[in-house]
Amino acid sequence: MTQAINSTQALYRCLPAMDSLLLIPQVIGFIEQQGKPWIKSLLTQMLDDARQQITNSQSLPNWCLDSANITTELASRISKAQRQSMTPVINLTGTVLHTNLGRSQMCEAAIDAVTQVMRSPVPLEFDMGQGKRGHRDSAISALIHELTGADSCCIVNNNAAAVLLMLAATSAGKEVIVSRGELVEIGGAFRIPDIMAQAGCKLVEVGCTNRTHLKDYAAAITENTAAIMKVHTSNYHISGFTKVTEEAELAALCKDKGIALISDLGSGALTDLSRFGLSKEPMPQQMLKDGVNLVSFSGDKLLGGPQAGLVVGDAELIAKLQAHPLKRALRCDKMTLAALEATLMQYRNPQTLDSQLPIFRKLSRPLVELEQLAQTLQQQLVDSVNSSLFDVTIQACQTQVGSGSQPDVLLDSVALCFAVNPAAAKGHSSLTVLQLDKHFKAASLPIIGRITTNQLWLDLRGADCDSQLIEVLTTSLLRFHREMGFHREIGFEIKSPEVAS
Numbered sequence: 001m002t003q004a005i006n007s008t009q010a011l012y013r014c015l016p017a018m019d020s021l022l023l024i025p026q027v028i029g030f031i032e033q034q035g036k037p038w039i040k041s042l043l044t045q046m047l048d049d050a051r052q053q054i055t056n057s058q059s060l061p062n063w064c065l066d067s068a069n070i071t072t073e074l075a076s077r078i079s080k081a082q083r084q085s086m087t088p089v090i091n092l093t094g095t096v097l098h099t100n101l102g103r104s105q106m107c108e109a110a111i112d113a114v115t116q117v118m119r120s121p122v123p124l125e126f127d128m129g130q131g132k133r134g135h136r137d138s139a140i141s142a143l144i145h146e147l148t149g150a151d152s153c154c155i156v157n158n159n160a161a162a163v164l165l166m167l168a169a170t171s172a173g174k175e176v177i178v179s180r181g182e183l184v185e186i187g188g189a190f191r192i193p194d195i196m197a198q199a200g201c202k203l204v205e206v207g208c209t210n211r212t213h214l215k216d217y218a219a220a221i222t223e224n225t226a227a228i229m230k231v232h233t234s235n236y237h238i239s240g241f242t243k244v245t246e247e248a249e250l251a252a253l254c255k256d257k258g259i260a261l262i263s264d265l266g267s268g269a270l271t272d273l274s275r276f277g278l279s280k281e282p283m284p285q286q287m288l289k290d291g292v293n294l295v296s297f298s299g300d301k302l303l304g305g306p307q308a309g310l311v312v313g314d315a316e317l318i319a320k321l322q323a324h325p326l327k328r329a330l331r332c333d334k335m336t337l338a339a340l341e342a343t344l345m346q347y348r349n350p351q352t353l354d355s356q357l358p359i360f361r362k363l364s365r366p367l368v369e370l371e372q373l374a375q376t377l378q379q380q381l382v383d384s385v386n387s388s389l390f391d392v393t394i395q396a397c398q399t400q401v402g403s404g405s406q407p408d409v410l411l412d413s414v415a416l417c418f419a420v421n422p423a424a425a426k427g428h429s430s431l432t433v434l435q436l437d438k439h440f441k442a443a444s445l446p447i448i449g450r451i452t453t454n455q456l457w458l459d460l461r462g463a464d465c466d467s468q469l470i471e472v473l474t475t476s477l478l479r480f481h482r483e484m485g486f487h488r489e490i491g492f493e494i495k496s497p498e499v500a501s
């Protein structure tokens with residue numbers, strides 16, 4: 001007992017003092033680059049960890065040996081702490097608009113626009129000689145008018161915010177009628193009844209889950225009704241014996257009764273998606289033509305822009321949204337507005353739209369190209385890795401759009417599939433594709449696939465840059481084999497039955 005205490009105390013005495021650490025020339029170098037407070041706090045953490053190790057296992061960490069080891073340990077802690085969490089990944093999950101991977105990728109024009117406004121002051125709300133203070137949404141408003149015919153628009157943080165503001169500004173303290181078939185829940189706790197309550201509106205449900213008629217809406221209108229709201233059932237589909245009341249019919253009813261017709265479109269495509277083999281997503285411009293007063297949709301779903309919520313429609317109602325105190329809390333910053341403006345400008349030219357916006361580039365990429373990419377990748381992997389631990393096959397698969405858009409529609413695609421090669425993996429009986437998946441995710445450019453039935457699937461429709469993917473995948477697979485102590489030569493040996501027996 002006393003001996004243990006004595007040896008523990010002896011170990012404590014071996015720990016270098018902070019003052020001496022701060023005098024090591026390399027540590028002084030780090031302090032010059034990074035500043036003293038941070039380096040000192042990293043060293044404090046190292047000493048704390050060392051004391052912990054002494055207490056737990058009566059041993060010293062290796063870095064205590066000499067100043068070279070100390071600086072190596074410090075350098076590794078510095079570089080670990082400097083690694084940013086939001087670095088690029090390759091999304092081969094089979095979901096193009098993956099909410100957990102940040103949804104839309106921006107077009108180059110949007111990237112340039114954002115970079116510029118980040119560096120400089122910009123006339124976000126500044127009078128540039130026209131005699132009035134500009135509004136931060138006015139540039140987008142003009143573009144939206146050009147593209148959809150809407151009088152005006154209001155831009156906020158996301159579509160959830162757009163719906164909240166739309167309801168609060170038009171209908172607080174009053175009744176809003178919604179079909180029972182459209183009481184949508186979007187992931188992340190966005191539920192129509194809850195948003196309604198947050199906006200201070202009274203939800204009036206009408207009709208049934210599968211059928212809601214015009215007369216159901218008409219019968220529910222009272223002197224307290226402010227609006228009828230339509231919600232696009234973007235992440236589910238009701239089929240069979242169904243009836244939805246179309247916007248045009250509702251518009252006539254609302255106009256007659258002097259109430260507003262508002263619509264949450266969710267994705268809200270500005271262009272017809274049938275050319276990709278997707279079904280027709282309701283378009284804001286059509287809704288406005290049908291007589292809807294306000295339409296809201298996301299910036300980063302099928303629009304292909306930054307996270308934002310757009311409310312477009314009647315000037316008078318938009319003015320109410322702009323004047324509402326919530327607008328101040330939900331408004332977008334200059335970076336979002338610049339990215340959105342640049343993205344919307346792409347819609348002026350339908351000829352180049354599909355090549356400019358990453359989302360459409362991916363959705364429109366021909367299957368034969370993906371098949372060729374799969375073959376090249378497979379060949380490369382065999383050539384460079386002799387991918388012995390895994391069988392790599394090419395499989396047909398289907399990509400989904402994601403983010404609650406078009407839940408029923410799947411696009412044909414091709415996947416590279418990894419399965420453990422049982423003959424080669426004999427010396428690694430516990431090997432699973434989960435390990436490979438983990439390894440791919442830990443790469444400096446992580447590759448994110450999907451695991452089904454003991455196979456790791458990499459859906460190639462998500463690829464951005466073929467040559468980069470080939471490079472990253474080959475290197476990463478090679479490294480995996482090295483780390484498993486499974487070199488090319490060993491691979492051949494283990495594969496042969498004589499050795500295995």
Ligand SMILES: *Cc1c(COP(=O)(O)O)cnc(C)c1O
Nearest residue numbers: 158159160186234266267298404
């Ligand atoms: C996606 C969606 C929302 C939420 O939009 P965010 O931009 O994610 O906030 C709201 N309503 C519908 C119908 C949606 O599909």
